[in-house]
Amino acid sequence: MKKVWPIVFLNIIIVSFLSAGLQDIYKKGTIKLEPSPGFGGGTDWEALFYDGAKQVIVTGEGSIFVSNSAQHTIYRFTPSGQFLTKFGQKGLGPNDLYFPGQLTILDGKYLVIGEYASTRRINLFDFSGKCFKVLRTDYNAFGAIALRNNKVAYIASQNISLKVGKRTVFIKGADSGKESPAFTGEVLGKNTIIIDGLFLGFDNQTGVLIIAQTGDGNLLVGLSSTPTIRIYSPEGKLIRTFELNMKPLPASDRYIEAFRDFTISEMKNGNDQTPPETIKKIEKIAFKEMFNANLPYYRDIYVDSEGNILVFKWTECISDCKKNFQVYAPDGKYICETTIDEGNFKFNVDNRSKKLAFWGKSLIGLFELRNSDDISLRLVKVDLK
Numbered sequence: 379m380k381k382v383w384p385i386v387f388l389n390i391i392i393v394s395f396l397s398a399g400l401q402d403i404y405k406k407g408t409i410k411l412e413p414s415p416g417f418g419g420g421t422d423w424e425a426l427f428y429d430g431a432k433q434v435i436v437t438g439e440g441s442i443f444v445s446n447s448a449q450h451t452i453y454r455f456t457p458s459g460q461f462l463t464k465f466g467q468k469g470l471g472p473n474d475l476y477f478p479g480q481l482t483i484l485d486g487k488y489l490v491i492g493e494y495a496s497t498r499r500i501n502l503f504d505f506s507g508k509c510f511k512v513l514r515t516d517y518n519a520f521g522a523i524a525l526r527n528n529k530v531a532y533i534a535s536q537n538i539s540l541k542v543g544k545r546t547v548f549i550k551g552a553d554s555g556k557e558s559p560a561f562t563g564e565v566l567g568k569n570t571i572i573i574d575g576l577f578l579g580f581d582n583q584t585g586v587l588i589i590a591q592t593g594d595g596n597l598l599v600g601l602s603s604t605p606t607i608r609i610y611s612p613e614g615k616l617i618r619t620f621e622l623n624m625k626p627l628p629a630s631d632r633y634i635e636a637f638r639d640f641t642i643s644e645m646k647n648g649n650d651q652t653p654p655e656t657i658k659k660i661e662k663i664a665f666k667e668m669f670n671a672n673l674p675y676y677r678d679i680y681v682d683s684e685g686n687i688l689v690f691k692w693t694e695c696i697s698d699c700k701k702n703f704q705v706y707a708p709d710g711k712y713i714c715e716t717t718i719d720e721g722n723f724k725f726n727v728d729n730r731s732k733k734l735a736f737w738g739k740s741l742i743g744l745f746e747l748r749n750s751d752d753i754s755l756r757l758v759k760v761d762l763k
Contacts, residue, residue: 400684400739401713403762404705410719411745414759418459423756426453426461427744431755434744435481435489436737441505442757443489444744445478452478452491454507457737459757465507470497473509479731482591484524484552492522492532500530502552513550516557521588521729526595528552529612531560533587540570540579545587547599549614560614561599563587569667574656578663583629583637584670588678588729593685593708600689602674602729607687607710620710622689626672633673633694638665640696678729683736686713690727698724723758724748739763 403409431453432445440457450468452475455461466475480492484502488510491501495518502511517534524530529549536544543565550557565587570579585603592598596617597610605622627633642661645652652660673692680688685708693699701718723745725733733744733755741760746753 400682404716405714408717408719411721411723411760414761417759418757424754427755431744432479433481433732434735436735436742438486445481447477447479450475480522482524490524490530495520523591525597525612527612531597560610563601568670573659585674590679590681600679602676605675623712624675626675629669629673634665636696677727722748
């Protein structure tokens with residue numbers, strides 16, 4: 379018996395290590411973006427994503443899909459990161475795509491593809507790249523996502539005034555086509571200013587509505603100006619709510635001034651071609667008029683492969699910011715706070731563009747190389763440990 383115990387004890391240690399969940403990994407405090415060797419080797423990322431990419435999603439068996447809004451295309455990769463094929467072309471017919479963005483998976487069988495909101499449609503494609511169905515929506519469809527039980531959800535936006543916007547989450551049956559509201563909330567901005575026909579307002583700085591698919595296929599709804607998270611069934615019934623373990627940061631004069639300088643610099647150096655005379659008028663604006671007293675609680679929400687809810691906190695940083703997220707169990711219990719050490723990579727946390735996806739205990743990300751002239755994105759696999 380004395381000789382057996384060390385072996386049994388060793389086996390227990392090995393099994394415990396192998397069975398360690400993502401929560402245990404998060405509790406270590408830091409996730410370092412160390413690329414998995416060989417993943418995506420030999421791929422010419424600059425040729426594929428020279429104009430950026432919008433979102434990444436991974437199927438149950440590990441196939442990777444990436445939406446490229448600028449090219450109206452979806453790319454498919456093998457689990458080892460090798461490019462397989464692409465599908466889609468600009469248009470509004472079957473098998474066409476129009477500025478595709480959001481990607482989620484419906485009941486393990488179909489890609490749910492959100493498009494430019496005013497098309498009022500949500501595409502369902504099979505994994506081979508063939509259009510299965512086009513769902514027509516009653517309103518402009520923002521942030522379309524899949525739920526279980528053959529349901530999808532999207533956000534409808536209505537501007538009540540230049541200061542108040544109403545956001546409603548609708549749930550739609552993929553078979554029946556029927557849709558009904560699940561949640562309605564107000565997004566409050568202090569002001570929006572119109573200059574030379576340009577609407578200048580920063581809703582992401584005052585609060586946005588975010589929806590996500592929970593690990594069990596329910597609907598998660600968060601309004602970033604409040605600490606309350608709501609979970610609904612695919613039928614629209616409120617299951618539970620929980621409060622985030624965080625407080626909002628004040629919109630300080632220092633932050634607003636830094637944001638102003640960064641915004642104007644982006645306008646001058648970016649590709650949006652804002653006329654110089656318009657920029658001069660913008661430089662004279664009191665940006666403080668467009669901010670609420672507090673900044674939002676968080677920038678975005680992800681759900682990992684074990685159903686944990688990851689809430690990326692808002693910080694006073696403006697650009698290339700440190701990524702801190704709080705971890706909540708599927709039932710809403712607060713677990714810990716974790717930092718992402720980006721190392722040689724960088725990415726943005728923005729609810730309009732999901733750059734991370736989870737597959738088992740791996741993280742698949744769309745990252746940019748740090749300190750490089752090559753600004754194209756690339757797929758990177760990180761084995762979480």
